[in-house]
Amino acid sequence: MFPASFDFFKASSVADAVSILSREDDAKLLAGGHSLLPLMKLRLASPAVLVDISALEELAFVEDKGDYVAVGALTRHHDVANSELLKSAVPILPFVASKVGDPSVRHRGTIGGSIAHGDGASDLPAAILALDSDLVAVGPDGERVIQAKDFFLGFLETALRPNEILTEIRVPKFSGGWSYQKFNRRAQDWAIVGVAAVHNGSTKISLVNMASTPIRASAVEAALADGASVEVASGVASEGLEPPSDLNASADYRRHLAQVLVKRALTEALG
Amino acid sequence: MQITTIVNGRSYTKDVEPRTLLVQYIRDVLGLTGTNVGCDTSSCGACTVLLNGESVKSCTVLAVQVNGQELTTIEGMATDSGLHPIQKAFQENHGLQCGYCTPGMVMAAASFLNENPNPTEREVREALEGNLCRCTGYHNIIKSVLAAANAMEGAM
Numbered sequence: 001m002f003p004a005s006f007d008f009f010k011a012s013s014v015a016d017a018v019s020i021l022s023r024e025d026d027a028k029l030l031a032g033g034h035s036l037l038p039l040m041k042l043r044l045a046s047p048a049v050l051v052d053i054s055a056l057e058e059l060a061f062v063e064d065k066g067d068y069v070a071v072g073a074l075t076r077h078h079d080v081a082n083s084e085l086l087k088s089a090v091p092i093l094p095f096v097a098s099k100v101g102d103p104s105v106r107h108r109g110t111i112g113g114s115i116a117h118g119d120g121a122s123d124l125p126a127a128i129l130a131l132d133s134d135l136v137a138v139g140p141d142g143e144r145v146i147q148a149k150d151f152f153l154g155f156l157e158t159a160l161r162p163n164e165i166l167t168e169i170r171v172p173k174f175s176g177g178w179s180y181q182k183f184n185r186r187a188q189d190w191a192i193v194g195v196a197a198v199h200n201g202s203t204k205i206s207l208v209n210m211a212s213t214p215i216r217a218s219a220v221e222a223a224l225a226d227g228a229s230v231e232v233a234s235g236v237a238s239e240g241l242e243p244p245s246d247l248n249a250s251a252d253y254r255r256h257l258a259q260v261l262v263k264r265a266l267t268e269a270l271g
Numbered sequence: 272m273q274i275t276t277i278v279n280g281r282s283y284t285k286d287v288e289p290r291t292l293l294v295q296y297i298r299d300v301l302g303l304t305g306t307n308v309g310c311d312t313s314s315c316g317a318c319t320v321l322l323n324g325e326s327v328k329s330c331t332v333l334a335v336q337v338n339g340q341e342l343t344t345i346e347g348m349a350t351d352s353g354l355h356p357i358q359k360a361f362q363e364n365h366g367l368q369c370g371y372c373t374p375g376m377v378m379a380a381a382s383f384l385n386e387n388p389n390p391t392e393r394e395v396r397e398a399l400e401g402n403l404c405r406c407t408g409y410h411n412i413i414k415s416v417l418a419a420a421n422a423m424e425g426a427m
Binding site: 001002003004005006007008010030033034037038041050052054078101102103104105107108187188 | 272289290311313314316319322326328331332333335336338379382383401402
């Protein structure tokens, strides 16, 4: 399968990438390519212009910033999964990164690419959402910070503007319990349903593949805040949600899975 | 667009369309047909090659993205003195049936053993999760990779 033809630019810096995005119509950023290229090969996406940012080494970093860890958008899943700093400061994040695809996919795919793609079935966007991370975007007017809860707007739609580039993910450190439950049939597949839970005073839970975007399990969070047991709280895991039906699972099966997996996640995170 | 790559130690400068996939560049432009196309959707791993020493699925990388970088394909594994220890281990342990997945399996194993020279069986299984064998000959593939790890440790 071939992608449709496009014009190709290699960006020499973040500013260069922003200026190409601002100048060209219908341009998309290309990093590891493991979300975009499959869509282009299936002709579900046919951008006129690709701006290759994969060589921008200034965007591949993991840095200790005191209260939070700054992760450069071009940090590959492999490097997130193996970061000693993240393993000690935000252990759920490297664990989730190690569950994305398979080793060869993790050698190419980047955390920024995964988040900017905004797929409700992806692992990392849900983790970022449960962690209340801040996302840094750079555009023609400079930098702005978007909270994860305001980032995922709809099916493959994010708050990023067409001429903005996601540069950094700021992940708050935490010392409490956590869990990531990924249910799939084959090791390298997407989650049929996934659950990320972080317990740090309050408990935050987000769900994978239970909506068109990654989504917080607000009903469960509210129940726990009111003192409900794990048993009772996990029972409302799919309340108010419209999960997708596809070849892997019906919406009803996903609702059932969400309850089972939230219970497992809470048992692990709060235990 | 003109790109230069070092493939199996040899430098090539070629003109490619930006939409050319790395696997097409390797097979159709360079004529190195040892790398196979399986699913063409980054699931099966038949097209696995090493990019700067690390395994990647060459059906999901653009050739223009690897300009100036180093690739190793299955053709680059054996030397004049014989098969690479991983290839030898696949041969000795009957680590293949039809052989279609084998180049990808060998390259994925090479990347993994470079990172983890002394793996457990469980680690080998997890390392090869992105490489499918439709003959379902996984048992001997795992055995082959463990044997290769032993042989390569011994050689060092």
